[in-house]
Amino acid sequence: MLAVMAGVSAQLRITTQTYEALLKDRAIIAAEVMHEYDTKFVYPRINPIRTDACVQTHQGEIVNIWED
Structure with a gap:
């Protein structure tokens, strides 16, 4: 009985x-x-590299609808 208990104990530990x-x-x-x-x-x-695309317009091309 002691040998069986020792064997089961060893198997459980392993x-x-x-x-x-x-x-x-x-x-x-x-x-x-x-x-x-x-x-x-x-x-x-998180911080993707983005390109900065700038567009330059001429002053005469701007249409302002709020001026009378």
Whole structure:
């Protein structure tokens, strides 16, 4: 009976250690995926580079409807 209890205890300990390692690896992978996502998609869209297109008009081309 003691041998069976020791065997089950060892199996349970090995299983819990393996599961904890799996959870740790899963957290590391999820953090790396989120970092890659933020780097490629989120941060470039926060402050996009925009061009400033200015148009110069002549004073005679402006129509002011409010003047009589």
